Amino acid sequence: xxxxxxxxxPEAARRLMAAAVAAxxxxxxxxxxxxxxATAAGMSPAALYVHxxxxxxxxxxxxxxxxxxxxxxxxxxxxxxxxxxxxMRVLVAEFVAWHARxxxxxxxxxxxxxxxxxxxxxxxxxxxxxxDSVVRALIEEGVETGVFTTPDVRxxxxxxxxxxxxxxxxxxxxxxxxxxxxxxxxxxxVLAMLGAA
Amino acid sequence: xxxxxxxxxPEAARRLMAAAVAAxxxxxxxxxxxxxxATAAGMSPAALYVHxxxxxxxxxxxxxxxxxxxxxxxxxxxxxxxxxxxxMRVLVAEFVAWHARxxxxxxxxxxxxxxxxxxxxxxxxxxxxxxDSVVRALIEEGVETGVFTTPDVRxxxxxxxxxxxxxxxxxxxxxxxxxxxxxxxxxxxVLAMLGAA
Numbered sequence: 291x292x293x294x295x296x297x298x299x300p301e302a303a304r305r306l307m308a309a310a311v312a313a314x315x316x317x318x319x320x321x322x323x324x325x326x327x328a329t330a331a332g333m334s335p336a337a338l339y340v341h342x343x344x345x346x347x348x349x350x351x352x353x354x355x356x357x358x359x360x361x362x363x364x365x366x367x368x369x370x371x372x373x374x375x376x377x378m379r380v381l382v383a384e385f386v387a388w389h390a391r392x393x394x395x396x397x398x399x400x401x402x403x404x405x406x407x408x409x410x411x412x413x414x415x416x417x418x419x420x421x422d423s424v425v426r427a428l429i430e431e432g433v434e435t436g437v438f439t440t441p442d443v444r445x446x447x448x449x450x451x452x453x454x455x456x457x458x459x460x461x462x463x464x465x466x467x468x469x470x471x472x473x474x475x476x477x478x479x480v481l482a483m484l485g486a487a
Numbered sequence: 488x489x490x491x492x493x494x495x496x497p498e499a500a501r502r503l504m505a506a507a508v509a510a511x512x513x514x515x516x517x518x519x520x521x522x523x524x525a526t527a528a529g530m531s532p533a534a535l536y537v538h539x540x541x542x543x544x545x546x547x548x549x550x551x552x553x554x555x556x557x558x559x560x561x562x563x564x565x566x567x568x569x570x571x572x573x574x575m576r577v578l579v580a581e582f583v584a585w586h587a588r589x590x591x592x593x594x595x596x597x598x599x600x601x602x603x604x605x606x607x608x609x610x611x612x613x614x615x616x617x618x619d620s621v622v623r624a625l626i627e628e629g630v631e632t633g634v635f636t637t638p639d640v641r642x643x644x645x646x647x648x649x650x651x652x653x654x655x656x657x658x659x660x661x662x663x664x665x666x667x668x669x670x671x672x673x674x675x676x677v678l679a680m681l682g683a684a
Contacts, residue, residue: 320518400656401598440679445672448657449650456653459597460645475642482637483680 294395295355303341303351305331310348315394319349319402349402350410356392356399357417363388364424374432375486379477381428382450387473389457390465396458425450429484439485450480491592492552500538500548502528507545512591516546516599546599547607553589553596554614560585561621571629572683576674578625579647584670586654587662593655622647626681636682647677 298304309330313322324345328338342348367381389396406414426447432438440446453476467475495501506527510519521542525535539545564578586593603611623644629635637643650673664672 318515318517320515440676442672442675445669446676449673449676452653452657453646453650455656456649459652459656460649472642475639476646478638479643479646479680482682483676485679 383473390469580670587666
């Protein structure tokens, strides 16, 4: 799982983040101690503090990186080639596949928002707003160019993101279909929902 | 919140369930103690044990009742008047509005499945399967009668339930729109998704 954060240095910090994702997922954030995280990463609690000042700081690093990844994925898809429908198809397929493949991280990122310290919470809320507005702008463009016919852009963009995010709740490695197939299926459902021809 | 469980007797048990929903929502299930629940309900820990043998038993009571409510709501809507589209409209509107109005309970019910003791977990999984199959049968009926055109009934029924369930994650009392308006909006989106005329 440490390959999730290629930009995080040194490797010990990455290992701590991966151990925290597993521990938070198993016991919940509140019931996990910094000792649990350090032990799972094969380190002493003191060694954890070299990299993160607190348990909340580990959560913040995981959450900010997850939200940055989602925003850059959505932005790249929305500014790709083709009409609004073609770009929405790529956007949903990738967003859904990512939430399936990285469901453990995505659960932490989604369900522990309220445990973030205020400055990190504010930063994450800003990233979420930006992600929302990219999706909304793409649907608006589709409606304006006659590619989509949905009457309520706001509700539709909320539903598109919600469908992708909720995949992290129910997806398990044993689940059928695989992340890519699921992404393609959901992309088809979303295009129908938006009234694409 | 005690009006959520009109069938639970005596009133003290209802009060404990309501206190548990608030405590689990705030701290997470694992970090909540039976003492936290009893205190929030204005009772002693010993008094809690009169009604529930354990913290897990309180969670089970909340979860089973929530899943039973969802199944009976979905079953009633699916067997109501009108064609498959009319019934699906009612089903989604009610399912979505319920997840918005009761988002605190719904979060516990959805996110703490793995904390249930085995027999309760099995019972809840059976209730979820039945709910899934009611929705799937309604979509199948709609496809057979030419009311829906969705090519993948399995993916579509998963998406319909997922959209409703995820409302509990993001809905807050301050959120616009109100539960009934949201239900109506989502019903329209789902009918489009299923390819209803």
